Amino acid sequence: MRYVRAMLDGSPRGPALALVSLYDIENNAIRQLAAGVRATGRRVVEIYFKDWKNNHLEDPTDYELSQLLDILRDEGVGLVGVSLRASAYERVAGMVTARIRQAGLPVVLGGWHVTVRPERVMGICDAMVLGEADASFPELVSAYFEGRPTRAIKGIAWEEDGKLHKNPLPALIEDLDVIPWRDYDSPDKWVLSRGDIHRGDPMADDPLYQVLCSHGCVQKCSFCHNSFDTGAEGSRLRFRSVDSVLAELEERRRVNPHIRRVRFDDEIFGLSRAWLREFAERYPVEVGLPFDILTEPTVVNDEYVELVKKAGARVVHMGIQSNENVNREQLERRADRKTTRRAVRLLSEAGLFIRYLCMVDVPNTTPEDQESLFRFLAEVPRPYDLYLFSLTWFPGSKMVEDMIESGALHESQVEGAATKTFSQYRVDLGWPRANDDLWWLALVVLLSSQTVPSSIVTKIMERRMLYDRPRPLVIAADVATLAKTVRVAARMVREGELTGTLIRRWWNPQQMITM
Secondary structure, X not given: OHHHHHHHXXXXXXXXXXXXXXXXXXXXXXXXXXXXXXXXXXXXXXXXXXXXXXXXXXXXXXXXXXXXHHHHHHOOEEEEEEEOOOHHHHHHHHHHHHHHHHOOOOEEEEOHHHHHOHHHHHHHOOEEEOOOOOOHHHHHHHHHHHOOOOOOOOOEEEEEOOEEEEOOOOOOOOOHHHOOOOOOOOOOEEEEEOOEEEEOOOOOOOOEEEEOOEEOOOOOOOOOHHHOOOOOOOOOOEXXXXXXXXXXXXXXXXXXXXXXXXXXXOOOXXXXXXXXXXXXXXXXXXXXXXXXXXXXXXXXXHXXXXXXXXXXXXXXXXXXXXXXXXXXXXXXXXXXXXXXXXXXXXXXXXXXXXXXXXXXXXXXXXXXXXXXXXXXXXXXXXXXXXXXXXXXXXXXXHHHHHHXXXXXXXXXXXXXXXXXXXXXXXXXXXXXXXXXXXXXXXXXXXXXXOOOOHHHHHHHXXXXXXOOOOHHHHHHHHHHHHHHHHHHHXXXXXXXXXXXXXXXXXXXXXXXXXX
16 A cells, blocks of 8 residues: 555655656656646656766666755655666666655656566556656646545556556547657756766757657567557557647757757658658758658658758668568568668668668577678668667567567566666677677678778678687777777767767777777
8 A cells, every 4th residue: 555655645745846867868758757747837856867878887876876865855855756768777776766765755657667567666666657658647746746636547557465556548649749848948957977966957058959750650670669569549650740840949949059960769750751741841941950860761762862851861870680581580670671772772872871770689690691781781882880789688579578478588588687788788899799799790890880991801701711719800890990989079079069978978998889
């Protein structure tokens, strides 16, 4: 009955809500929820507790936890919401919520991990908000502070007598324009990391502004969270109006004149062709900043490329994951190599720079599969960037749930119980791998760095040079990565986009990411 007493009978110790983001100073969900609750008249204190560092996440210290409690006390907080968007943060979330609850404050957990694994976290909080929380969370907050019943609110879950209780999820919001824009301007914001405390939004002056034009995805790749169906009623793919997107950008540029570039973080940008046509006409006139998009080979055709180019796109992030066999058989992706090659040709001919997103460490991948991906990357036009991701077992994804059911995967290997994300999300060559895997990864990194002619790298691959002793290749790949890092950093300095936040997150000579 812990949740019932806290939410129904307890009196708030203070008038403010606190929202805590773990390892994510960019947390868009926190800012959006904060804006939604502030719209009801409630004071919200945002706390960005520790930042993310590539492949090197550190547990909070006792001193940092004490600092967090000091902020909650000094700001008059009566309820705390904690964002658990990444499953690997479950253990740290337990450390944080334990200290908060020991101080007498109730905690509400939300985020993707809470939605797919509520039974794992029900014991470390007083309530949970499942699914999209734009409507349910402000309703819960208002009910709690006003002393009204909360247990009937849709999307709420709690533990009672050792059992999980879940209410049905609310219908998905169809009109995304009614959701308040993310709040960067409130003074009630704190950053707490490595013992330092700063007031203010850590992203308020960032030269890159990230924005969503849609919610959802048409793909259901087996490794991705989009393969999980929450059961909420409503369309899985919804769009904001062009009016709303451009108005948000206009407002953000007014308060942050340092913005140099926009990144549209939609799972696949511009899926509605009618929406994209209007956007391509208006964005260059009303905004005019260069921008990046995420896309997928199956949506790329002549008109699509013409429109995104006309609008002002400069960089395209495109997932190709692995070779066609692995993509189809294991990752359940729709694009075949013919479709992908056509997309590459169209984007390259339009002068758009491509960043390829690839997945490695996929079980049952053969040397033939690895060579197939290598040859594809050797044939595509240079220059390009290559973002290598190590396949991680995320709970709720179709691949993981199927493997658990078949006995091929144990729950202890899944993020939440496991924390692979802490040390190997973006690929670095210092991660322990078999020599054959390390050999081909080093070759791919050399290939993408454009420091060594592709003909030479291809010859090394064909002759299997250093196959049994890949260490010299790994050293060469690290040197090539360092050289490319310097080139990229120099370009970002010229364009006013290199920030202290990026340096702190990505500069790790012992575990350099591939690009």
